Amino acid sequence: MTTKKIEFKGALGDMLAGKVDTPDGEHRACALFAHCFTCSKNLKAVGHIAKALNKKGVAVFRFDFTGLGDSGGSFEDTNFSSNVDDLIAASEYMEQHMGAPQIIIGHSLGGAAVIQAAHRIESLRAIATIGAPSEPSHVEHHFESKREEIEKTGSAIVKLAGRPFRIKKQFLDDLEKSKMDNYIKNLNKALLVMHAPLDDTVGIENAAHIYKVAKHPKSFISLDKADHLLLDETYSRYVGAVISEWSEIYL
Secondary structure (H helix, E strand, O other): OEEEEEEEEOOOOOEEEEEEEEOOOOOOEEEEEEOOOOOOOOOHHHHHHHHHHHHOOEEEEEEOOOOOOOOOOOHHHOOHHHHHHHHHHHHHHHHHHOOOOOEEEEEOHHHHHHHHHHHHOOOOOEEEEEOOOOOHHHHHHHHHHHHHHHHHHOEEEEEEOOEEEEEEHHHHHHHHHOOOHHHHHOOOOEEEEEEOOOOOOOOHHHHHHHHHHOOOOEEEEEOOOOOOOOOOHHHHHHHHHHHHHHHHHHO
């Protein structure tokens, strides 16, 4: 496995930081990975998933959304829609430099983003979500205590995962507009929904809704006692191994 750092231009014009994990020898497919809300491409679980996919000959492209991790831009100017657009920009970079993505994987809010982005990436054959909400507006509970201030003044500082982020009203407005059911219903691609029954960040009922609305071919994998961030290496490696095996028939 070889990891290479790259940069590409994101949806808002800023330079975004990415990593390309490639297996030894030729890769047989390419996967695009979207990280969880306010996380980064460097989350250990993402690296473990990439390694598991590499073992099956799948190259993985992971990157930081605008304003997060090592990427440029300001988080406060982003929203769910710009995340989806960043995924499109990433897929275009992949097509030019390593091969168009056949698999797209999204963790948490990144899972909702990949479902929407999938409609704009023709090369995709398989979509996998991990602990994804059935609606992007699920993340609003993080801002509930500051909602009045955001509505009144246009923005507020909110602590997310122990770090301060400025959230603007446009972010909340965009979440409200991003309805998922039509995107899920009309994917026309294979879908794998992975979720932990004990996930206390995004409840298992979200996975149930996504699975119910989606059309076949669709699959569901329970992640048993995993936590939302897949901090236990056993589960993150398992997720990568299952996605690579499940997707093979669609490639």
